[in-house]
Amino acid sequence: MTNEIILEAAERIRQAHTRGRPCEPVRDILPAMCLQTAYAVQRVNTQHWVEQGRRVVGCKAGLTSTSVQTQLGVNQPDFGVLFADMFVSDGADVAIHEVMQPKVEAEVALVLERDLDMSQPTVADVIRATAYLLPAIEIVGSRIHKWDINIVDTIADNASSGLYVLGSSPKKLTEVDLRLCGMVMERRGEQISVGAGQACLGNPLNAAVWLARTFVEQGTPLKAGDTILTGALGPMVQVAPGDRVEARISGLGSVRVGFAAEAY
Ligand SMILES: C[C@H](O)CC(=O)C(=O)O
Helix, strand or coil, X not given: CHHHHHHHHHXXXXXXXXXXCCECCCCCCCCCCCHHXXXXXXXXXXXXXXHCCCCEEEEEEECCCHHHHHHHCCCCCEEEEEEHHHEEECCCEEEXXXXXXXXXXXXXXXXXXXXXXXXXXXXXXXXXXXXXXXEEEEEECCCEHHHXXXXXXXXXXXXXXXXXXXXXXXXXXXXXXXXXXXXXXXXXXXXXXXXXXXXXXXXXXXXXXXXXXXXXXXXXXXXXXXXXXXXXXXXXXXXXXXXXXXXXXXXXXXXXXXXXXXXX
C-alpha cells in the first residue's frame, strides 16, 4: 500500500512538471509528517529522471534559514538533488515559465574536488574537499498549486528546486569568512533580500556538513565535482517577467539573472 502511494505521489509531481501545471499537495495521500516517505517519493522521481538521461551534479539544502522557514511555516532543513540541466550561466536570461511559481534566493555554493565518502564527515573533511566557492542565485519553484506546501510536500517535490545560477569568479575558502559574509539581493536595482552567512544554520559550512552526512547515510556520498547549494541567506522573493536580479555576497562577489516572458 505504502509503495503504491509513493508511486502515486511521485507521478502527480512528475506530471505537474511535465505539463507545466501545478498539482494539489501530496501530503493528502502520504502518511502525515513522515519525512522518510516524502524522501522515498523524491528518490522515485530522481531515479526516473536519471533513467531519462538527466545527470545529477550535486545537491541543495533548503529551509536552512529561519527567514525561509517562517515564510513557509516549517521548522527544519531538507535537501534535494541538482541536475545538470538546472544550471544557468551568470547573467543569462531564463524564460519565466521554466520554473513554476518562481522565487529567488541568494546562497553560497561549494564545489568539491574530493569525494565525501567517509563515515560521519566533519567540517574539516568538508573544508579539505572543497575546491572553491561561488555566489549563487537559486530559482526555487513549487509544482504544488500556490506553494500550498508543508515539509512533506516540499521534500517530495525535490525541495522545491527549479534552476540555479552560479557566479563566475571562484574564491577559496581561505579568502572568505562564511559566517560573517553579508548578502544583498536586488531586483531592478531595488533591495529585496538581505542576510548573512550566519543565517544558514549558523554557517553555510554547517549546512554542507549536514548534507555530506545525510548523503553518506543514504549510501550516495557526495563526489568530487559536485556542486552544493547550502541554502538561502535571506528571505526568498517572487519574480515576474522583465525582472533582473543581482545578488552580492561579501568576499564572494556577485551573480545575476534575468527573467524573460518568452521562451529562449
Ligand atoms: C523551499 C526551498 O527549499 C527553500 C530553499 O531552497 C532554501 O531555503 O534555501
